[in-house]
Amino acid sequence: xxxxxxAEDRDRIQSIERGFAVxxxxxxxxxxxxxxxxxxxxxxxxxAVRRILLTLQHLGYVRPVGNRWRLTPRVLSLAQHYxxxxxxxxxxxxxxxxxxxRTGESVSLAVLDGGDxxxxxxxxxxxxxxxxxxPGSRVPAPATSAGRVLLAWNxxxxxxxxxxxxLPAYTDxxxxxxxxxxxxxxxxxxxxxxxxxxxxxxxxxxLSVPVRDHTGEVVAALAASTSAARFxxxxxxxxxxxxxxxxxxxxxxxxxxxxxxxARERREGFF
Numbered sequence: 001x002x003x004x005x006x007a008e009d010r011d012r013i014q015s016i017e018r019g020f021a022v023x024x025x026x027x028x029x030x031x032x033x034x035x036x037x038x039x040x041x042x043x044x045x046x047x048a049v050r051r052i053l054l055t056l057q058h059l060g061y062v063r064p065v066g067n068r069w070r071l072t073p074r075v076l077s078l079a080q081h082y083x084x085x086x087x088x089x090x091x092x093x094x095x096x097x098x099x100x101x102r103t104g105e106s107v108s109l110a111v112l113d114g115g116d117x118x119x120x121x122x123x124x125x126x127x128x129x130x131x132x133x134x135p136g137s138r139v140p141a142p143a144t145s146a147g148r149v150l151l152a153w154n155x156x157x158x159x160x161x162x163x164x165x166x167l168p169a170y171t172d173x174x175x176x177x178x179x180x181x182x183x184x185x186x187x188x189x190x191x192x193x194x195x196x197x198x199x200x201x202x203x204x205x206x207l208s209v210p211v212r213d214h215t216g217e218v219v220a221a222l223a224a225s226t227s228a229a230r231f232x233x234x235x236x237x238x239x240x241x242x243x244x245x246x247x248x249x250x251x252x253x254x255x256x257x258x259x260x261x262x263a264r265e266r267r268e269g270f271f
Contacts, residue, residue: 031071088219110147144208149193149194163178
C-alpha cells in the first residue's frame with residue numbers, strides 16, 4: 001500500500017511548482033536575474049528554466065531585458081486577488097489607517113506562512129526603516145514581534161517545525177536557542193503581546209498584538225514598527241499598546257468575535 005505522502009506527491013503538478021519556484025527567485029538581491037541565475041537558484045536545468053520563463057512571458061508576468069529578466073506589474077494582481085478574497089486584509093485597512101493616525105507610527109497586519117510572517121496590509125508614516133515592510137514582504141517569524149504573536153497561539157506541530165529549523169542570527173541580539181525562543185513564546189502568550197528590539201535588524205523596534213476570528217483563533221498579528229533610535233521598547237509599549245489592543249479588539253469583532261471579548265484572552269494550547 002502506498003504511503004499518504006506518496007499519494008500527495010502524485011497529486012501535485014510539478015510544472016506549477018517549478019513555475020512558482022522561478023517567480024520566487026526575483027527578489028531585492030536578484031531583481032533582474034539571467035536564466036543562468038534562475039537555474040542556479042532553483043536547481044532546474046537551463047532548458048527547463050528557459051521554457052518556464054517564456055511561458056511566464058506569454059502570460060505577462062515577466063519580460064526580457066537584454067539577457068536578463070524582470071517581473072512585470074501583472075504579478076501585483078496575485079496580491080490583489082488575495083486581498084480581494086481575504087476578509088482579514090480587506091477589513092483591516094481602515095483600522096490600520098485610524099491607528100496610524102492616532103499613534104503617528106507605521107502599522108501593519110501579518111499572517112503566518114510556514115516559518116515566515118507575511119505582511120498583508122500596511123499603513124506607513126514618513127519615516128524610513130532599514131528593512132522592507134510592505135504588503136507581500138516576508139520576514140522570519142522567530143525574529144519579529146508579529147511572528148512571535150502568530151507562533152505563540154499556534155498549534156504545537158507548527159511551533160515545533162519552526163523551532164526545529166535553522167534559526168539564523170540576523171544581529172547579535174537574535175534569539176537562536178530553540179529553548180529560549182519557546183520560553184519567549186510562553187511569555188508572549190502570558191502577557192498577550194510581543195515586543196522585539198533589534199533581532200532582525202538593529203534599527204528595528206516593533207510591538208504586535210493578536211487578531212482573532214469568530215472562533216477565537218488568532219488569524220493575524222497587528223504590528224507597530226519604528227526605528228530603535230526613536231524609542232526604547234518600554235517607551236513604544238507605553239505609547240502604542242493600549243490603542244493597538246483596542247484596534248485589535250474592534251477588528252476581531254468585525255471578523256465575528258463576540259463583542260466584549262478581551263484581546264488578551266488566553267486559550268488552551270501547546271503550553
